[in-house]
Each structure stands twice: as structure tokens, then as C-alpha cells.
Amino acid sequence: MAKLKWGMIGGGEGSQIGPAHRLGSGLDGLFEFTAGALDHRPDAGRAYGQQLGLAADRAYGDWQEMLAGEKNRDDRIDLVTVATPNSTHFEITKRFLESGFHVLCEKPLTITVEEAEEIVTIAKNANRICAVNYGYSGYSLVRHMRAMVARGDLGKIRLVKAEFAHGHHADAADADNPRVRWRYDPAQAGVSAQFADCGIHALHMASFVLNQEVTRLSADTVSCIESRELEDDAMVNFRMDGGAVGRLWTSSIAIGRQHGLTLQVFGEKGGLRWAQEQPNQLYWMPLGERLQTIERGEAGLSPEADRSSRVTIGHAEGMPLAFANIYSDLSEAIHARKDNRPMDPAANLYPRAEDGLRSMAAIAAVAKSGKADGAWVDARPPMFR
């Protein structure tokens, strides 16, 4: 299987998420890093691109140049990752989709619900893949939870409990720290801070595992550090279109918790518990039986779990491999299109523009409900109502 050609916008030297994408896309040898516009400073971007091994003519100065350059090549890139600051996602993603590229956009997909709806429409019309990087959904046992729910092991799902609560913004002294401060400033961060940044991963995971969408929600948002305008802690109750009740807690002031992304799913016939910090074990209790430990890599798991697992049982796998699973899905999706064949269903799991859109709507709904004393509000994007 020939390597696909991969390009990147953003993710320049010193960026936070850039190395993770290069690691994730390269890890399985499925993609070749071929083109990039890596930095908001054209020269720095070109230099760093070449340093990373790009050919000089494909280490572009900005994304417009890259779009122009790649569009007309026969050997143009198969996939572009957009890892620039949030406010630029919409335009870049839109323009590349329109020119016929598959896109993996960093979260959040856009700034507004309207923009996200537009992206969904464009991707559909252009018949291009537009994925959104909810990387935690790449973990093997997260995918196995989804498979267990889908095949009915838990019966009808009653309730899902999601958390993403950590303590990394708990220091009141950080009110003046510019690296933290902007996150709680609506002028820079939009309508939501902790929910939009972390909570949304937990909400996506709940949707992903249950294969149900959020319909309405009620939020209690608070700023534990008073100088903050946006929330640093939120509790969100929600309902899903398959009948599940949802509860989600997110916090950045929960001192003693390092990361805190966890999921619990309770159905008629059993319950599941998983935590991102120990991602290689999944706790499962069938109704009336004992709690069991499911190990990543054990024999007899679902095809979805097997496909996203690399090392033998008992050896830890971590976040970079979850990330790589998103890229592996995309590789399979792109190859299947090229070969005009159906894709492996066990790879058809990458988060989509529609998920990015639903997230935008959920964020808006949390902000609205939070301001309205927890009133229940519709959490669906208008186009899906």
C-alpha cells in the first residue's frame, strides 16, 4: 500500500499540537509528510518545513500559497491537517475542501455554529472527507466500548456519566498569567472556556460510544476564580436522541486530578467504566455478575478494538497511538475512495465535520443555559433539528 501524501497548516516550531500530528500521521508509515505552511511567519514556516524534510517548493510561506501550489499538481497531497489557531479554521478548511482536498481540522471546527453548518454542507457537496480531531476517540478500548454498546452487550443505554476535570488552572495567581488568562476572556476564547476546551471532548466521547446525539441540555457554569469571566467549572445534564440521560462534569480547578477524562456507561444489562489516564483497562460488569477487567489487546475483542491496538496485552499503549488511529482511519478512508471499494467498517470511526458542528451547537447551548440559571435549551445545530 503506497504511502499517502500529507500536508499541514500550522504546527510550526514550538507549537503545542504540531509534533503530535507529525507523530500520529507518521507512526504507522501510512502518510508521507509532503507539504506544509507551518507558521504565521512565512520565512519561519518555509525554513522549518525544509528542516523537517519538505522539498523546497512544497515548504510554503502561507496557506494561500500552499493551496495554489498543491491544487494543480498531479501528485498533490491526499490530506491536509489544519492546526492553526481557532479563528482561522473555518476559512482554511472551507477553501481546501472546495478545492477538492480531504481535511483533518483541529477542534474546534469553527467559531460559530453557522460556520460549522457551512463546512458540513461544503464537505458534503464536494464529497470530501472533513474530519475533526477528537483524538481521545482513537483509544482502542474507547472503540471497544462503542462496539459493545452497538452489539447490545449493555442492552438499552440508560445513562452516561462523563468527566473531564483537572486542576491545572487552580492557582489564583494564574489570573495574571497570560498563558492562562486569555482562556477565560470571552474576547479571546468565545462563549465558553473549560467546557469548550475540555468538556467537549467528554461530550464527544459520550456521543461516540453511545452512537447517540445530544438533543437538549441544562448547564450550571461557575467561575471558581472570581476574576474569570468565563467558567472554570461546569456541570451539564443532557438528553440524547436514543433515550439516554447524560451527566457531564468538567473543571480546571479540581486540584489532585491530573487529566480526569473518564466515561461510565450504564445500560439495562451492564455497566462500563474507563479512564484516559489508565487507558489499557476497561471495567465491565454484566448485570448480576462480577466486575471484570477487560485488557487492551486481549483475545476476542471487537474488530474495532483490534484494528486500533498495536502491542501485545500487558504492555501499555498511550495517547500518541490513539492519535495515530485517527490517521489510520483516514488513510483507510482515502484509499477506499481511491480504490472505489467500501472501507473497512472497523476504521470508519474518525470524527466528522458533523461532530464538529454538533460540538459548536453544544458549546453555544451550555453558554446559553449557564446564563439562564440552567434552563433546558435545545443543543442541536439548526440544520439537524
Place this chain on the structure above:
Amino acid sequence: MAKLKWGMIGGGEGSQIGPAHRLGSGLDGLFEFTAGALDHRPDAGRAYGQQLGLAADRAYGDWQEMLAGEKNRDDRIDLVTVATPNSTHFEITKRFLESGFHVLCEKPLTITVEEAEEIVTIAKNANRICAVNYGYSGYSLVRHMRAMVARGDLGKIRLVKAEFAHGHHADAADADNPRVRWRYDPAQAGVSAQFADCGIHALHMASFVLNQEVTRLSADTVSCIESRELEDDAMVNFRMDGGAVGRLWTSSIAIGRQHGLTLQVFGEKGGLRWAQEQPNQLYWMPLGERLQTIERGEAGLSPEADRSSRVTIGHAEGMPLAFANIYSDLSEAIHARKDNRPMDPAANLYPRAEDGLRSMAAIAAVAKSGKADGAWVDARPPMFR
């Protein structure tokens, strides 16, 4: 120190909670079981009382007979425990208080908020102890959390997260099981099921540890098993009079969780985490430092923790000893009154009628908010507004 004389109403042969009270009161040799009206069937109660070692004239047939018999004795009982079904708590407790007895009443203190207010007033006027059995507050490390908060280790408390979520009523087949069914029937159980039964322990613990009272709350109550009229799962957001934000989840359909009472407390200067199922460890992270394991019985804990700890570090202590700590507090309280001396402040921790009253108000508030789509309601008893 002479043993105190102890009496019991309810807790007859085969009752659920009776043995725990006899274990807890007897464990430290502080109380002598002296009188009882143990059963709703007078003969059975008398026989079982004598079988347990009561003198024939103090193994009473009913509580009225017991009240009459004990009231005029010189060697009358020092404390009476009321462990009968809920609907009788009010009258029995009231009558014994009025006759000058100290009372430990099982939870819930009464059926209505009004009755609970009346009990508080009676106990105050009669200058008698009226305790309520929130037994989990007796754990050594729960008391240590309270001490840590009180002495400022955590700084101002921002948020408390409490859970009491288990899966023991998750089987839909139990809809027809009479031992489970009545709990979800408003005619028999009142306005709330899971919150009143379990959630209230978690709420009391949050109050106890923070030494703050709930002022208002918003509840999302659901019946995951549809035939149930009352809730089997609830999420309650609340605010406290010292400024803390609270979040409480309670469930009886959370398959895979055995008991699930946990408390997390987050302040300006650190965070705490404790779980009832592993009660001998407390996890503590001071802001900017590492997570530490505090062990029950370690050197240098608070006087409150030391007083309620019996065996050396590394050896597990469990629920019966927590229960015994409530009795130990009461013993000290009664002796201090007898001796006309101040009581040991490290023992002044038993839950009070006021706590029982606040619980009644919180239960009413949860039911009201739950029916009103999570509207925020006042959670305080009228007499404390």
C-alpha cells in the same frame, strides 16, 4: 468511666439496622444494653430482648410501655436509639425527648420538614441531645477532612463533589420485587427515593466536611426504570452558605459500582479525595505539589482523626467502627453533661437534629426542583431562612 445505659426501639430479630447499632454501641464498652422495645409485635420484642440479655422488666412490649417504665426509674437509660420504620420516628423521638431522654434517631429524622422543625425545637427546649444517624460521618478520615478544612489547609473551599451511586436496583425485573418496589412508590416512600435514601448521606457529608450548609439547589431527577414513579438517579447542583459550589450525583442503576459514596473537595490551596469503599486512605494534593496518600492512623493527624481511630496504621478499619464513633461521641457528650464539664471538642461531631431537619428540607427541595425542570429552589428549612 462507668458504662452508660442504653435502650433501643425497633431493631428486632431479623431487622437490617438493629445489629449494627448493638455492634456500634457495644464495641468500645461505653454503653450497656439495658432496655428495649424491639419489635412491632410485643411478644416477639420481649422475647428477643431477653434473649439479648435484657432484664425481663426492661424488655418491653412497645415503646409506650418502655417510656412509662423508664421515665420513673432512678437508673433509667441514658440514651435511646430509635430504629423503627420512618413514619414512627417523629412521635417516638418527640415523646422521649419531652420526657428528658437523649435520643439517637435513625435517618430520616421525620417524614416532613414541619415535624423535623418541631423536633429541633423540642430538643432545644428540653435541653436534650437529639442525634441523627449519619453514620458515614464517623469515619476517621472523614473527620480528618473536616479538620483540614477547618484549620485552613485547603484555603477557601471552591467546590465540593459528592457521589453516592451504586447499581443495586438496576435490574428491571426488580420492578416487581416487593423489597425494592416500595422504595420507588411515593405512597410508601414519600417525595424522593434514591436521593432521600442515599444521596442525603453524601449531602450530609459535604456539609459536615465543609462545615457549611446548603442554601439552594437545582435537581435533575430521572427514573431510568420507567415503571418507577420516584427517581432512581439524580444530579443535584447546590450552593452553600460559606460560598462553596456543590455537585452531587446519586444513582441506584450504576451497574459496576458497589457502594459509590465518594467525596472530593477543592479549595484555593489544595484538593482532597476520599471513597467509602477504601476508607483508610485519603488523597491530598497541596496546590503545586504532588498527590499524597494520607493513611488512617498515621502520626500527626488531627485530634478528631486520632480519637476515631482504633487500630494501627496499615490495618483496615471499616464501617462498624465508624458507627461506633457516633456512639463514642454521644457517650462523651452525655458524660460531659453529667459531669458538668465541656466535652472533648474532638468528639463534638455527631450529627444533630438540625442536620436531620436540613436533610428533610433538602429532600423536599430536590423533589420540587426535579418536578420543575431543575429550577433553583431554596433548600433551607423555613426556621433557618
Place this chain on the structure above:
Amino acid sequence: MAKLKWGMIGGGEGSQIGPAHRLGSGLDGLFEFTAGALDHRPDAGRAYGQQLGLAADRAYGDWQEMLAGEKNRDDRIDLVTVATPNSTHFEITKRFLESGFHVLCEKPLTITVEEAEEIVTIAKNANRICAVNYGYSGYSLVRHMRAMVARGDLGKIRLVKAEFAHGHHADAADADNPRVRWRYDPAQAGVSAQFADCGIHALHMASFVLNQEVTRLSADTVSCIESRELEDDAMVNFRMDGGAVGRLWTSSIAIGRQHGLTLQVFGEKGGLRWAQEQPNQLYWMPLGERLQTIERGEAGLSPEADRSSRVTIGHAEGMPLAFANIYSDLSEAIHARKDNRPMDPAANLYPRAEDGLRSMAAIAAVAKSGKADGAWVDARPPMFR
């Protein structure tokens, strides 16, 4: 069932183990504390006995006086616990057995193997119970492990791995601490320190759970703190009469471990893992299946587990209740003899003089092998060879 009369020798005011025995014997209301010679200072012993509620004529000044006093009473004590310093166990136990009393002796049963053999013979000839207090064997789930092994759940046992390793004597400064120093001094502690004090509990537990006896062993004993003559760390490999291989590690310099008593059992058909610090969970993996969590108090456990469990599933039970289970066994054993009926087999689990004897032989063997560079030595008492 009438309470049995219980007496105690040693366990005076401020003693370490005295309160635990009073707690354990009293907890279930099976024994009445009736007589005692509690202190090596006659007056202190008499005063403290009366303070604890003994009648003046049964609060004795020394054990000789107690033996004389009790021997000829009609209402003489049913059981006497010997909780004096080690060197006195032999004579006291012997004399009470010979006078027809049942005895629970603290560990170690004696100082020498010969003495222990004599006790076994005396108890047998006198047809009296002579129990030894290996209290950890009282835990409900330890007893359940024994039941699982006995009924064949694990198939033939291949290997048992026991540990009792903590860090409480790791401070080199304790070389001068009199409370620690004597333990490592052969003149005061005999031939072994850490193995005799802690390791022996783990060895007893291995024997108890497997229902097999140690035949021979090889020991590597070291003094990590150099000034110590006796070992503070030992590794013992052993073989058992039912074919099991054993491995036991004990240490007092293992900083970071609080108590460290654990047992792992591996058979043809499954494996078990249990730890004293979290005694309410037992981990069980049937061959080829998943790891399961067995909870103390769950439905369907063995009669042995059920009988030694008091509170409902999900609530922790701890060491004092394990201790009480030994007393509960003894109560049943004594009542069965009185009533001339077979005892409940689920109570027939208290450690016996024979176990105390085997311990003495194992300690001697460890010391011998340790001095002989780990040569394999016979670990059986001469009378059982």
C-alpha cells in the same frame, strides 16, 4: 445462646494488644469479660480490671492467683486469653490447659520448638482447645480463598506467593531506639526478628489457605541496617506437603509500604490475589477468562465467608472484625462441646496449637538456613516428621 465467660492474662493498661482482644471478644456479644490478671504489677492489674468492669474478686493480681481462683468456681471462665510477653506464654498456657481451661494464646505460642510440642501434647491429652492468635486468618475473604482452594476452584495448587513487607523499621536512627532495638537483638528476641514477627503471619496464611503444611525451606536473611544482629529482611522459598511451591518475602525496611501482607495463589485452573490493606476485595482469574473482583459480602460466597462477614457489600470491614471472627469460632467450638454436638464446620477455622508449633519449627528452620547460606532444611516439628 448464653454469653461465655472470658478471662484475660496480660493486656493491661497501655498494652498494645489488650484492647484488640477486648474489642474482638466483645464485639458480637458472645463473651462476657469476667476475670483477668492484666498487669505484671498486681495492684495495677487489679485496679484496671475493676475499672474495666470486673468484679473485685475476679480482678486478680497475677495469673497464679487467677488460676487458683477460677479453677474451683462453678461459674469459672470458659476461655482464657494469654496476651503477656512471649517468654511467659508457655508456662501460663500449660498450666491453664492442665487445669481444664480452653486457651487462646498470643503468638508466638512458645519460645522453643520443644515447648510448643509439649503444649500440643498437653492440649490433646487434656482435650482442651488451645488456639493461637493468627488474627489475619479471620478475614472473610481469606477464609473464602481457603474454601475456593478446598472445593477445587483452582485445581491443584502450583505456587503460593506471600509477602509481609513494610517500612516501619527503615530508619537507621532507630538503631538506638529502645522500642525497636530489642527486636533485632537475639538475647531478647530469639533466633529471628522480622520473619518471626511478621513473616510468620504470611506463612501461616499460606498454610491456612492451601490447607497444606510446610515441609522444607531455604532462607536468605539479611540485616539491611548493619548494626542489627537479626534479620530485617528475608526471602524464604519453601515446599509444602501437598506439592505446592512457596515463596515468601518479609521486610521491615521497605519504605513506602504500610503493612504489606499479601497473598497470591496460583493453581492449574486459576489464580487469586488478596491484600490485607484492602481486605474487602479478592481478585480472581479463572484460567483463560478475565480478572474478576470478588467483593466481601456478595451473594453466593462460601459458608466460611458468609459466617465471618457482618455488614452489607460495599461497606468496608476491617481488622477488628477479623479478630472477632477468631473469637466467634472459639465461641462456637466451646458451645458445641458443651452441647455435645458437632461444631459448625464454617467456624472450625481458628488457628491451633499445632499451627503455633509449626510456626516455631519454621522460625528455627529459617534461622538455620539463613546462617547456612540458604541450605534447604527440614521445616517440620520433630513430632510431625
Place this chain on the structure above:
Amino acid sequence: MAKLKWGMIGGGEGSQIGPAHRLGSGLDGLFEFTAGALDHRPDAGRAYGQQLGLAADRAYGDWQEMLAGEKNRDDRIDLVTVATPNSTHFEITKRFLESGFHVLCEKPLTITVEEAEEIVTIAKNANRICAVNYGYSGYSLVRHMRAMVARGDLGKIRLVKAEFAHGHHADAADADNPRVRWRYDPAQAGVSAQFADCGIHALHMASFVLNQEVTRLSADTVSCIESRELEDDAMVNFRMDGGAVGRLWTSSIAIGRQHGLTLQVFGEKGGLRWAQEQPNQLYWMPLGERLQTIERGEAGLSPEADRSSRVTIGHAEGMPLAFANIYSDLSEAIHARKDNRPMDPAANLYPRAEDGLRSMAAIAAVAKSGKADGAWVDARPPMFR
């Protein structure tokens, strides 16, 4: 920094360890896969090599061809990994070293101690790197343990306790399974099975973390499944040249344990505990303080830990990244030689031919002691005595 050129011998299609090396070498973009002789069937090896992207002239049919081909190229490979079956390691490694290549050889380095000594000498004389793949030593927190020991946080080390005990060969039915059987057959596996395969990783880790070498040892080796000639369980006591006492348990019949590689280190001033299955946490107790959780990725760790950590705190890293750290070390070592500069000391941690040699000597010693009833034997290679 230009990519280094990397070649591989063995690791053909379907091999167990081949993909892990390609993952590990490629993950950080430090090496370019440039040449290979991947299969014992020349055609299959050539085809698979080209499929993986090798140029046709560098996808060799066997290692002799590869050696001839690469030796005289200007752009010859910088490093070759030997991942063929054990019996071929010696010759291939020797020949590539002699021709001036750096080599990473899979464990075991050779079959005999003599061969391993020869490799050490050749590598030294040729001034080439000869590394051995003890991949577990690549974990960030394992390297941090080494750093803590080196800088004296624990004071003098008293004792190290290592385990590598799992249950994957516990099924007696596997006696006939050819994939398991050969491992316990001396004709195919040599003098040791479980110790040579797994135990040796634990022994290397003990040496690595303490920076001490094993001097002598005593082993108790057993075959729990009787048809096996070689051991499936072993307990090894050892002594180290820096004065530490060591204890190591390895097993393949420990049902319920998935992997079971753990290390505990006890010094004068503190104790450490780490487990491969949860590699992102390290438990540390300074003498007289509380147990602390050290998190991979936390601020203020050692340079060694920082260099081998890729994702932010709270996100799991796993085995493939540990593997990649070995390659990262080698990249730095090779670049430093090329640039004629000292290498980053935080990267100077890859296992060496000397370690491979010491392992061979230890395996021989375990086999010898195991046959001699646990007699203590010299565990050092003759050339290091």
C-alpha cells in the same frame, strides 16, 4: 538534524518484533528506513522490503548480501538492527561490527557467555556502538528512578525487589502447543526458559536503575507444569557490587497477572515503586513522609525523564515510546560521534553489549544454581571478574 539511515535484519512479514522496531525507529523521525534483509527466504525478504518502501537495490535477500552491498556505499546505513532468531545474533552482529557498523541487537545478545565476551571485545576494538534491546529501560519514569538513585535521593540502596511474573503459559494444555513448547525445551531454548526470556528484563532494570552490577546469586527454579524440562517459575536472590541486596521473582504460571514487570527500590532515605502496566506513575516515599505519586511529564523531573517524555502530563505514554527512546538515544550517540562532540548525558542510557554479556552470565548462573539446590554462584562474566 538530518535523518540517520537505518537498516534491519529479520523482522520480516508477520514477525513479532519487526513492526515494533520500525515503529520505534520511525516515531521521532530520526531514522530513515533505508536497507534490509528481512526474511530467511530471500525473495520474501526482498519483496517485503520494497513493499515497506526500500529501494530495490537495498532490499536485500540475506544479510551477507546486505553487508556486501552496504559496506562500500558512501551513503551506507548508520545503524543496523538485528532482529533474527537468537542463534544468528552472534555471527550477524560480529560481522557488521567488524565492518564498521553500529548495531542494535535484539536480546539475547548471543547464545553463550563466550560469544558475548567476544562481541564486547570486537565492539570495543572497532569503536562501534553495540546496543542490546532492553526496551523497558526506555520508559521515562524508569530513567527517572535511575536519576533519583544517582543523585542520592534514596541514600545508599539497601534492597531492590524486581518481578516479571505473568500467567500466559499457565495452561497445562499448552504442553503440546508448539508455540509454547519449544520455550521449555533445552534443545531449543538453552539452559533457561522463563528467567532467560522475562526475568532477565527485570534483572537488567534493577541494574540499570541502581547503576550496580550483579555479583553472585542463588536461584530456586521450578517447573510447575511437570512435562517441562526448563523452569516456568524462578526466585533469584542476588548481591550487587554497590552493596545492594536483590530479590527477583519471575513466572509464567501466575494466572491473573497480565505482564507483571515491577520494580521496588529501598534505600536509606526513601523507597520507590513502579509497574510496567501503569508506567506513567511512580510511587515515592521519602523516609518519614507520605507516599507521593510522581507523574510522567510533571515539571521538575530529571533531564533523563524529560528527554524521554513526549506528551503532556496526564496523558498516557506506552511501550512503543519506550522503544523509541532507545532509538533516540542511539541517534544522539551516532550524531555526537559524527559531530565529534560529547553526547547529551541524558541520552547516554541505551543498554550496551556489556549488559547483554552480563545477562548471558546471569542466565548461566541461574541455571547452575537452580540445578545445585540454590547454591550461591558467581554471576559475573569471566572477563569482568
